[in-house]
Amino acid sequence: MPAVSPAKDFLAGGFGGMCLVAAGHPLDTIKVRLQTQPTPGPGEKLLYAGTLDCALKTVRNEGFLGLYKGMAAPLVGVTPMFAVCFLGFGIGKKLQQKHPEEKLTAVQLFNAGMLSGVFTTAIMTPGERIKCLLQVQAAGTGPKLYNGPMDVVKVLYKEGGIRSIYKGTCATLLRDVPASGMYFMTYEWLKRMLSPVGKEGELSPLRTIVAGGCAGMFNWLVAIGPDVLKSRLQTAPEGTYPNGIRSVFVEIMRTEGPKALFKGAAPVMIRAFPANAACFLGYEMAIKFLNYIAPNL
Numbered sequence: 001m002p003a004v005s006p007a008k009d010f011l012a013g014g015f016g017g018m019c020l021v022a023a024g025h026p027l028d029t030i031k032v033r034l035q036t037q038p039t040p041g042p043g044e045k046l047l048y049a050g051t052l053d054c055a056l057k058t059v060r061n062e063g064f065l066g067l068y069k070g071m072a073a074p075l076v077g078v079t080p081m082f083a084v085c086f087l088g089f090g091i092g093k094k095l096q097q098k099h100p101e102e103k104l105t106a107v108q109l110f111n112a113g114m115l116s117g118v119f120t121t122a123i124m125t126p127g128e129r130i131k132c133l134l135q136v137q138a139a140g141t142g143p144k145l146y147n148g149p150m151d152v153v154k155v156l157y158k159e160g161g162i163r164s165i166y167k168g169t170c171a172t173l174l175r176d177v178p179a180s181g182m183y184f185m186t187y188e189w190l191k192r193m194l195s196p197v198g199k200e201g202e203l204s205p206l207r208t209i210v211a212g213g214c215a216g217m218f219n220w221l222v223a224i225g226p227d228v229l230k231s232r233l234q235t236a237p238e239g240t241y242p243n244g245i246r247s248v249f250v251e252i253m254r255t256e257g258p259k260a261l262f263k264g265a266a267p268v269m270i271r272a273f274p275a276n277a278a279c280f281l282g283y284e285m286a287i288k289f290l291n292y293i294a295p296n297l
């Protein structure tokens with residue numbers, strides 16, 4: 001196992017995050033719109049019949065760039081978030097190693113990933129709140145309340161201070177702590193499995209794409225249920241859910257049943273592979289570049 005460098009993990013992780021946003025945002029827009037579309041009244045039809053219908057309606061009504069609405073916030077938020085995410089994973093690995101070259105078990109990699117999930121929540125929660133509110137607003141199912149990411153921050157701050165900006169923190173932890181464990185454990189495990197014999201950790205770009213894409217899909221297998229709860233909570237008007245995520249869960253079970261916890265699963269899974277393949281490919285390329293220009297960093 002190559003020695004961990006926190007500075008390189010931070011920088012390369014940020015670059016990986018930028019690659020992930022560029023590759024995955026259109027499907028993220030579709031996911032949030034499907035997850036938060038209004039429940040139809042008796043005799044009414046759903047606004048979006050599914051992933052393809054949502055994509056076609058968005059392109060027809062808003063143009064191709066409609067799929068990229070709300071991308072400024074994730075780009076500004078995701079870059080530092082992934083920097084912290086890879087840094088947290090690196091620190092989590094370092095904390096469990098007795099010497100820098102020690103190979104970690106799958107459980108230890110999972111633990112390091114969970115620590116990374118805790119680290120990222122401070123950036124992830126407001127980033128997701130802003131992004132989801134803008135994505136839902138762009139769907140045109142309600143009044144126009146915000147003029148962009150900064151305006152969302154201003155309005156939320158006026159409405160309820162930092163507490164409102166950080167609405168959904170528990171839901172984000174519930175989603176990202178186990179999901180990040182799964183994410184990094186899958187990637188590192190596949191990296192070992194796919195490496196040529198005697199050259200552990202040295203992956204070709206194609207194998208990095210496979211390992212990164214699968215890590216993204218396993219991440220979302222764990223994250224999809226809590227993600228629905230989080231999106232509902234973060235986009236609901238103030239006071240809708242007095243007990244936070246618990247109230248959302250009870251309401252969903254009562255009105256829609258457990259199937260609703262998988263809403264938006266198709267676009268999530270379709271996005272997960274390319275977005276995370278791009279992320280890990282960007283990360284590995286950036287690490288190689290940093291090792292070349294600053295071997296002692």
Ligand SMILES: CC(=O)O[C@H](CC(=O)[O-])C[N+](C)(C)C
Pocket residue numbers: 020085120176179180183216219223272275276
């Ligand atoms: C929920 C989420 O952001 O997942 C990340 C991967 C993705 O598809 O965006 C991974 N991680 C939680 C580790 C940041």
